[in-house]
Amino acid sequence: MGEPAVVVVGAGITGLSCAAELRGHAAVTVVDRVPVPGGVHGWQAPETHELTAAADARLVLGATAVRWDGERLLVIGQDGAELLPAAALVVATGTRPLGRAELGIAGPRPAGVVAATVAAHLAENGLLVGRRPLIVGGGDWALRSAEELLHAGAESVTVAAPDGVLAPPLAGGGPRLRLMPGARPVAVGGGARVEQVELAGGDRVECDALVLAHGVVPLRNVDGAVWEGPRTVYAQPLHDPATVDGARSAGRDAARAVRSLLESP
Amino acid sequence: MRYTGPVRDVVVIGGGVVGCAVAWRLSTTGASVTLVEAAHDLCEGASKGNTGITTSGADCRPGTLEAELVRRSSPGWEALCARLDTPFHRIGTLAVAVTAEEEARLPALLDEARTNGAPAEIVSGEAARRLEPLVTSEARAALHFPEDGIIDSIRLTIGYAELAARNGVEVLRSSPVTGFERDGERITAVLAGDRRIGARAVVNAAGLGAGRISELAGGEPFAMWPRQGQYWLLDRELGGRFRKVIGGVPTETTRGIYCVPTTNRSLLLGPTAVDHDDPSDRAVDRGTLEAVFEAAQRLVPAVRREYAIKTFAANRPASDPVYRVGRDGRVANLVHAAAIRSTGVSSSPAVAELVRSTLEEIGLPVGDDRPNAQTALEPLPRLLGHPDPDELIRRDARYGQVICACEQVTAAEIAAAHRMAVPATSLEGVRKRTRATGGRCQGAFCLAGVSFLHSIEAGRRPEQIAVSEPASTLGVPAGG
Numbered sequence: 001m002g003e004p005a006v007v008v009v010g011a012g013i014t015g016l017s018c019a020a021e022l023r024g025h026a027a028v029t030v031v032d033r034v035p036v037p038g039g040v041h042g043w044q045a046p047e048t049h050e051l052t053a054a055a056d057a058r059l060v061l062g063a064t065a066v067r068w069d070g071e072r073l074l075v076i077g078q079d080g081a082e083l084l085p086a087a088a089l090v091v092a093t094g095t096r097p098l099g100r101a102e103l104g105i106a107g108p109r110p111a112g113v114v115a116a117t118v119a120a121h122l123a124e125n126g127l128l129v130g131r132r133p134l135i136v137g138g139g140d141w142a143l144r145s146a147e148e149l150l151h152a153g154a155e156s157v158t159v160a161a162p163d164g165v166l167a168p169p170l171a172g173g174g175p176r177l178r179l180m181p182g183a184r185p186v187a188v189g190g191g192a193r194v195e196q197v198e199l200a201g202g203d204r205v206e207c208d209a210l211v212l213a214h215g216v217v218p219l220r221n222v223d224g225a226v227w228e229g230p231r232t233v234y235a236q237p238l239h240d241p242a243t244v245d246g247a248r249s250a251g252r253d254a255a256r257a258v259r260s261l262l263e264s265p
Numbered sequence: 266m267r268y269t270g271p272v273r274d275v276v277v278i279g280g281g282v283v284g285c286a287v288a289w290r291l292s293t294t295g296a297s298v299t300l301v302e303a304a305h306d307l308c309e310g311a312s313k314g315n316t317g318i319t320t321s322g323a324d325c326r327p328g329t330l331e332a333e334l335v336r337r338s339s340p341g342w343e344a345l346c347a348r349l350d351t352p353f354h355r356i357g358t359l360a361v362a363v364t365a366e367e368e369a370r371l372p373a374l375l376d377e378a379r380t381n382g383a384p385a386e387i388v389s390g391e392a393a394r395r396l397e398p399l400v401t402s403e404a405r406a407a408l409h410f411p412e413d414g415i416i417d418s419i420r421l422t423i424g425y426a427e428l429a430a431r432n433g434v435e436v437l438r439s440s441p442v443t444g445f446e447r448d449g450e451r452i453t454a455v456l457a458g459d460r461r462i463g464a465r466a467v468v469n470a471a472g473l474g475a476g477r478i479s480e481l482a483g484g485e486p487f488a489m490w491p492r493q494g495q496y497w498l499l500d501r502e503l504g505g506r507f508r509k510v511i512g513g514v515p516t517e518t519t520r521g522i523y524c525v526p527t528t529n530r531s532l533l534l535g536p537t538a539v540d541h542d543d544p545s546d547r548a549v550d551r552g553t554l555e556a557v558f559e560a561a562q563r564l565v566p567a568v569r570r571e572y573a574i575k576t577f578a579a580n581r582p583a584s585d586p587v588y589r590v591g592r593d594g595r596v597a598n599l600v601h602a603a604a605i606r607s608t609g610v611s612s613s614p615a616v617a618e619l620v621r622s623t624l625e626e627i628g629l630p631v632g633d634d635r636p637n638a639q640t641a642l643e644p645l646p647r648l649l650g651h652p653d654p655d656e657l658i659r660r661d662a663r664y665g666q667v668i669c670a671c672e673q674v675t676a677a678e679i680a681a682a683h684r685m686a687v688p689a690t691s692l693e694g695v696r697k698r699t700r701a702t703g704g705r706c707q708g709a710f711c712l713a714g715v716s717f718l719h720s721i722e723a724g725r726r727p728e729q730i731a732v733s734e735p736a737s738t739l740g741v742p743a744g745g
Contacts, residue, residue, distance in 0.1 A: 033670070064667035066648075074654065076675075078665035081654035099707045101497075101576045108548045109577065111737035115709035122713050127727045127740040153743035186551075192736035208741060212709075219706060221670040226502045226705070227571075 003027045004262050007073050007084050008057070009065040009222060010092035012039020013047055013244055014235045017251025018090050018258070019055035025259055028057040029084055031075055035062035039094060040242055047244050060084075067223045070230030088258045091218075091225055092235040092251070095242070097141050098215035105210075107187040112194035116141035116213035123148035130209025134158045134197050136185050137213030138166040140241035145211050150176055158205060160185055160197075162214055167241065185210065216240050233257045267456065272463030273299045273435075274629050276455045277470055278442055278478055280307035282418060282613045283602050284470035285425035290617035291624070292432035293638035294631040299464075300426070300434055301457040303441035303474070305734050306694045307687060308422040310472045311609060313697065314494065314547075314579020316525045316533055318358070318510055320611045321412035323378035323385050324520065330588045332381045335608055337615035339383075342414055345614060348641035349424030351417055352528035358413040358510040359393050361404045361564050367514040368405045374515065375408060384412050397509040399565045413510060417528045418610045419697045423687065424642060425613075430686035431639050438690070439735070442471075445482045450597045452482055466598040466629050468620055473544045473582045475589075475603035484593040489604060491544045491580035494536025495553045498575040500705050503567065504532030511564050522560035524568065529649070529672070529700060534561040534568065540583055547578045574705045581607045590619055592627065600624060645681050649673040649700075668718060669711040671704025676718060683722035693733040695719055 003026050008015045011032035019028045030037070037059065038048035052059075063077030073084045097116050105113075112130055114122075116137065119129045123145070131154055135142045138161025146157045156176045159166070160183035173179060180199075187198040188210055197205045218236040220226045235254035239246040275291055277284050280302030288300045304310075321339045325332035346353035362368040371387050378385035386409050393407035394400045400407070430436050440458030445467075447453060455462045471478040476489040507526035515521060525533040534557050554576055561568045584604035593599040602620050605612065624631045646657055648664055649672060657664040663677035682689040682698035689695045692702065692715060701715045702708035708715070716739055720727050730739045 033667075063665075064670055064673075066667065066670070066673050076648065076654055076658070076665055076667050076673075078658070078662045080658045080665065096706055096709045099574065099709060101573055101707070104551055106548065106550045108546070111732035111739060114739075115707070115712065117709050118712040122716070122727075122740060125713075125717075125727070126743070127716075128743045129740055131741050131743075187548075192734055193738065193741075219710060221705065221710070223501065223673075226500065 004087040005029070005085055006088045006090065006258055007031060007086040008090040008092055010039065010094060011037035011059065011061065012092060012094060013041050013051065013247035014237060014251045014254070015090065015092035016048065016051035016055055017248045018092060018235055018254040019057040020051050021252050021255030022258060023055060026262065028055065029060055030055065030057045031060045031063055031065050033062070033064050037061070041244055041247070045244070047248070065222045068225045068229055068232065087231065088261050089225055089229065089232045090235055090254050090258060091220060091222060091232060092254065093221070094219050095216045095236055095238060096219040097137060097213050098217060100212060103136065103212065103214060105185055105188055107189055110188065110190035110192060110194045112190070112209040113188060114209060114211055116145040116211050119211045120145045120148040123152040126152060128152050128154060129211065130194070130207065131155045132207050133209035133211050134160060134185070134205050134207040135211040135213050136160050136162065137215070138163070138170060138181065139213065139216070140167055141213035143167040143170050145213055146170065146177065158207060160199065160205070231261060233261065267459055267461040269461045269463065272465065273297045274465045275468060275624060276301065276462050276464040277468045278455070279470035279472055280304070280426065280436070280438065281310050281470065281472045282308070282312040282422040282425070282609050283472070283605055283616055284468070285422050285429065286613035286617040287468050287470055287602055287620045288429040288434045289425040290621050291631055292429040292434045293634045293640065294621070295633065295635055296629055296631045298434045299437060299462055300429070301437045301440040301442060301455065305439050305690060305731070306697070307426050307438065308419050308697060311579060311581040312422045313419050314496070314577065315418055315581065315607065315610060316523055316536065317416050317418045317527055317610070318523070318525060319353070319414040319416050320608060321383040321410055322381045323383035323410045324374070324515055325381055325608070327377055327380040330590060331608055331612065334590070334612040334615040334619065336382055338612050339412060341614055342416065346416065346421070349421060349428060350642045350644045351420040351424045353414055353416045354528060355412065355414040356509055357409060357411040358512060359397055359400060360408040360512050360514050361393060361400055362406045362514050363401065363403045363563060365405065370514050371406060371408050378410065383410065385410050397507070397511060399507060399567050400511060401564055401566055408514070415510060415526060415528055416610060421610065423698060426687050427685055428639060428642050436687050442478060442481065447483060450595070452596060452598055466600065466624055466627065468600050468602055470602040473580060475582065475601065476584070479593065479601065482596055482599055484596045484599050487584060487589060487604065489582050489584040490540055490542065491546070492583035493539045493541055493546065493578055493580050495549050495557060495578045496533055496535030496576065497554065497557060497573055498577070499532040499534065499568070499572040500574055501530040503572045505530040507532060513560065513564060522557055524561050524565050532572070534558065544580055547580065549576045549578045575707055590616055591623055598627060645678070647678055648675050668714045669701035669704060671706050671710070672700040674699045674701040679715065679718045680722055689719070690723065691731040691733050692716060692719060692739065
């Protein structure tokens with residue numbers, strides 16, 4: 001008799017740690033969109049190497065998990081589509097900042113309202129979403145997008161942190177950094193592109209982009225497992241910043257939840 | 266200097282659902298046709314911001330041209346959508362009465378539907394919940410319109426234009442009409458963008474701009490104004506559970522808020538109806554959006570805030586009177602397909618046919634279809650919901666490259682959006698053709714990837730990538 005099959009979506013530290021904990025209890029497959037494990041902590045992190053070896057799981061990398069029906073997961077990759085049978089699914093797909101509708105930001109839809117994940121990614125590739133961007137949020141995404149935007153040539157970056165909390169390197173300030181702890185954007189204004197952002201209380205900030213970096217919510221995009229999927233365990237720690245220890249601990253918790261799920265009928 | 270090409274039989278003004286439908290209908294005839302659109306892409310007005318309901322005409326005012334054209338269009342959707350590679354499902358609508366007062370209005374609405382010739386029945390609250398278990402347990406009764414459908418109105422509009430373009434219709438985007446040349450009672454040329462287009466006849470399908478176009482052409486004046494609707498878009502996880510469109514009981518002044526499952530299984534809530542002055546105003550406000558949400562929850566308690574992924578506003582044309590379809594009273598070769606308020610999608614096939622017959626009456630060569638005209642688009646396979654993804658990937662490995670994970674849009678589909686007869690020229694153009702970035706993360710995950718692919722496929726430098734109109738660039742030049 002073989003071990004039950006478990007599929008973990010997401011080969012970050014959380015997913016790998018879960019897979020490592022399940023070794024000997026389940027036949028684990030780990031799926032990830034990008035062709036290397038490590039997630040936000042990177043393939044070069046020592047824990048990535050350690051956990052990949054410890055898990056000894058089948059890795060399906062560079063492939064996207066798209067659909068879960070409680071028994072099988074459809075995975076799409078350039079080599080083809082694969083239906084992975086599984087007695088349990090672990091969703092360890094990380095987090096994202098809140099979107100515009102989730103933040104309740106009113107007004108028209110000019111270009112230049114961009115998620116921090118995108119703004120940082122584009123800046124790394126030399127494309128600046130704004131020369132005077134306003135970043136909403138004060139945590140790790142705000143920090144990383146501020147750094148990338150300044151590095152890519154932004155003249156100044158304003159950080160509006162609605163809950164007043166600023167990541168330590170941001171709180172230290174900087175020559176082209178303007179900090180507005182407690183400021184909460186409520187509306188955006190502009191024509192073709194963003195021209196200003198209105199804050200709660202009525203103040204306006206002139207800017208040419210609004211970078212959404214506030215809040216930490218689970219990023220879920222496997223159909224059938226977005227909310228309370230069947231035989232699904234969610235392992236998406238909401239720490240800001242994301243820590244290796246937090247991820248390992250979430251992976252261990254998920255493995256425990258999977259084992260109790262496998263024991264139940 | 267304007268570039269002058271050969272004289273066209275018909276110039277269609279407006280690349281919304283009505284203008285594109287007219288272009289499609291004329292494209293199979295012997296007429297030479299040019300379609301001009303002011304915006305950078307087709308489907309940038311009311312045709313992209315609507316509920317996507319094809320009404321069976323049950324709730325149209327009896328005896329009107331609107332009721333007649335909607336009824337004529339209704340039976341043909343399955344066949345037409347198959348030819349235009351457009352998703353369509355005839356799922357029916359339930360207008361749910363929660364109060365005794367609402368219930369008391371149902372018989373009159375039933376009579377109206379029957380006068381229009383649209384199938385309709387009054388069902389008990391219990392029967393309504395059997396048809397659609399998501400309906401509130403507070404429902405006392407409901408009016409069921411089984412012939413109503415849901416359609417992807419963007420794919421419909423682009424499908425009309427794509428087939429038209431393949432049949433030789435010239436489609437000019439970013440070409441706002443700035444004037445007309447006249448000879449007595451006739452238009453002889455349309456000035457649009459950098460072109461002077463000689464025209465034997467002109468069709469005014471300019472949506473919200475139709476009143477201005479008529480005035481510019483020396484035609485009859487008519488007042489039009491924007492009626493703004495605000496919407497919520499909710500996740501497939503909820504939308505996929507819907508079996509019916511669910512609405513409230515219409516009053517004299519408003520049809521109220523609908524919960525509409527889209528053909529992509531998302532859920533739309535809306536629209537509101539607020540008349541205003543500025544056609545470019547597409548702003549949402551919190552108070553209005555809250556009211557939409559509450560109205561929807563009153564009908565469907567399962568509607569919850571955590572499913573919300575997007576809010577947006579759109580303007581549809583309001584006018585008095587509505588439905589000006591036919592010849593202008595002053596300009597002999599100007600035909601209006603205008604003032605089509607909110608039922609433009611639902612009536613577009615019959616409006617197009619009426620415009621064709623009107624053009625035939627005034628002597629244009631649009632009487633017979635060419636035997637060699639293309640009558641259907643080759644369907645473009647899409648990964649989302651495909652029965653055999655492996656076969657798709659074997660055929661084209663780019664189907665194995667999921668770029669937008671939320672909507673399951675692949676590199677193959679994004680590439681195809683750039684190889685159409687009327688290709689995507691912006692990120693919004695890619696979204697409209699593929700749904701990429703339109704899902705639950707609203708691009709937080711995939712916008713960079715979609716932008717890179719668009720940059721390559723459209724041959725644009727990254728700093729030239731536009732979200733929609735050319736000035737709405739994704740990025741700004743670094744430095745000075």
